[in-house]
Structures are given as C-alpha cells and as structure tokens.
Amino acid sequence: MRTIRRLTGVVSSLALAAGVATPLVNGLFTATPSGASVNAGSIAIGYENNGADPSIISVANKYFQHEMGRDVRLKLFTSGPAALTSLASGQLPFMCGLGMPPVIAAIAQGVPLQVVFNQERYTKDAGLVVKSSSGIKSVAGLAGKSVGLVIGSQSSFELATYARRAGLKLSSVRLVNLTPPERQSAWSTGRIEAAVVWDPVYDFLVTHGGRVLMDDSKLPVTATSFNICVANKAFASKHPAVAKAFVKALGDGVSFLKTHRSAAMGVMAKAAGISVATAKLEIAGYQIYSVADQATAAVLGTSSATSAKSGTAESLLNNWKALYNAGTITVKPPKSAGAFVNPSYAK
Numbered sequence: 001m002r003t004i005r006r007l008t009g010v011v012s013s014l015a016l017a018a019g020v021a022t023p024l025v026n027g028l029f030t031a032t033p034s035g036a037s038v039n040a041g042s043i044a045i046g047y048e049n050n051g052a053d054p055s056i057i058s059v060a061n062k063y064f065q066h067e068m069g070r071d072v073r074l075k076l077f078t079s080g081p082a083a084l085t086s087l088a089s090g091q092l093p094f095m096c097g098l099g100m101p102p103v104i105a106a107i108a109q110g111v112p113l114q115v116v117f118n119q120e121r122y123t124k125d126a127g128l129v130v131k132s133s134s135g136i137k138s139v140a141g142l143a144g145k146s147v148g149l150v151i152g153s154q155s156s157f158e159l160a161t162y163a164r165r166a167g168l169k170l171s172s173v174r175l176v177n178l179t180p181p182e183r184q185s186a187w188s189t190g191r192i193e194a195a196v197v198w199d200p201v202y203d204f205l206v207t208h209g210g211r212v213l214m215d216d217s218k219l220p221v222t223a224t225s226f227n228i229c230v231a232n233k234a235f236a237s238k239h240p241a242v243a244k245a246f247v248k249a250l251g252d253g254v255s256f257l258k259t260h261r262s263a264a265m266g267v268m269a270k271a272a273g274i275s276v277a278t279a280k281l282e283i284a285g286y287q288i289y290s291v292a293d294q295a296t297a298a299v300l301g302t303s304s305a306t307s308a309k310s311g312t313a314e315s316l317l318n319n320w321k322a323l324y325n326a327g328t329i330t331v332k333p334p335k336s337a338g339a340f341v342n343p344s345y346a347k
Helices: 054-060 063-068 080-089 100-108 154-166 180-189 201-207 233-238 240-259 261-272 276-283 311-325
Strands: 044-048 073-077 094-098 113-122 126-131 146-149 174-177 194-198 210-215 226-232 286-288
Touching (some): 054 113, 073 080, 080 100, 100 113, 100 154, 100 226, 276 286
Parallel strands (some): 044 073, 146 194
Antiparallel strands (some): 113 226, 126 210
C-alpha cells in the first residue's frame, strides 16, 4: 500500500451552516444539557458528517455550546486526514467522527491525542461496495479493479484486512485516493468500480447500482471500525472541566436519541442532509455507546490502569499493527495503546 500522506493543509474547514443549528425540534424540545456551562472560551471542535449518529445531534442542538460556552465553534471536515493539520497544530483541541487510522497516523508523528469518547461501532453502515455491473464477485475479484478510498483513513485498514483474509495482494488493486464526496462523484461517472466507504456515501452507493461485498459486521470487535472522539492530551489535562463538558455534550446527544427517538431522526436527517428513512437505516447499523458505557472494559476501560485492555485500545493497537505491516505507517506500534485512551473524563 502507499505510504500515508504527510500532514498537509486542511482540505475543508467549514463553519456549521445556520440552517443546521436547530436547538429546537418543531418547537417541542429544547436542549437539555446535563450541567452548567464551563465557559471554555473561543475554541473549535472538529467533526465529520458521518450521516446519522448522536454526535450530529450534539452539533445541531448546540449541546457543545450549552455545556462548554457560547463561544465554542464547530468545524466540519471532509475526512480524518483533512483534520490532522489542525489537530497537529493544537488549533483543534477536540475532534469527533474519526476512524482509527487517522488518529494513529497523528500519534505516530508525535501529536498528543487521546481517545476520550468512543461514539459507536460500525456494524452495517460501512464496508466494501462494488458496482453490480463490475462482475466483482469476491474480494479476490478486486485484482485489476479501481477501488476508491481515503488513503490513511479507516478505509485503508479495512481494505487491507479484507485483502489479507482473501489472500489478495493490494499491489494488484488500483487504489484511487478520494474523499467520501469525491467517491460518490467518481462512482456516478464510472471512474471507480468499488469503494470502501461509510455513511452517508455508503448508502448512496448501495442504492445507486451497488452491492455490499463486505460490511464491518464481518470484522472482529478488536479490529472493527469505530467512530471516535479525540482530545489534545495537553489541552485536556490543563482544562479537565472543559474535557468533561465535551464528553457531557456528546452524552446529551445520545440521551436525546434514546428519549426522543422520532424527533432525533428528524434532527439527524436535517443536519446530515439525508432523508429520515435513511437516518433510521443508518442508526440501525451502529452499536452506540453512552457516557456510562465509556468507562467499561468493552469501551475505554474502567480506569487509566485498565485502559490498555479496553476494546478501544486493543482495536487501536490492532489497527496500528495492520497498518505497519502493510507499510502504510512506518512507525513501529507500541506494546500497549493504553496511553492513548483516557476514560477519566467520562467517569
């Protein structure tokens, strides 16, 4: 596989559109933060549009501003690698919607990141989609075909995992480096015959002549695809109340989904630019984690002493090993990934 891209300029950094920020849902529900604002000041929180998930509720219902102060700004990024420059510079103390590989790439280059909230595990909302007209019947059939993915993102790891299991040499595959929106366009124009992708583009491909060849439910939990939120370790340790408020805001989104499910579908659909029907389909493809779930062995660990054995840390380490073995990351993986997972703010 290709060497991971260097940390270059941000591909896209867009302020949240005014039409997306809707603290009221049809006038029925107001934002219900779990505590008083900590007044974090003028800081930015990055996020990706991964389709329907509780973090987009926290964005749309302004839970970050309620928990962290009105000067908090939201920045939309098109992919994980696109956000790495801001994360590396310290200009972005928090980022959500990331996959493991971009985080690993940043950590390997010395960026002090820690996973402070595991949003969800993909089960049916991400995977390898092929064009029904391509004649591709198996992963081995990708040889000689063009596959769209984001080099250095979760899609790199997933394709490497699928290929290894199928005995496919990735050197035989034409890898086309594209952001998710670019993959959608390339699919429509016939530039690619397959793609490793996640919602909402995943659903677009499936409904526009695509067939799911593999999805994330086929991967083991310790090597599966997660959406995670990270914090700059130096910033969070200096401002623990702000980090806790960040976690609370994410928890508010999960709580809203659980207590107002019908309204939540409308909020996520509007914010993600999808239909309510698609939002329902996407949310069904996740295993979602609440704040209470974070400080458990299956997610972030019960304490800093046990975080190395957590599901998140083991997945991070297994991702790192796979990327290193494939040559995508040249920094040797550590013996433990516990230092990069911090459950204390959730506790």
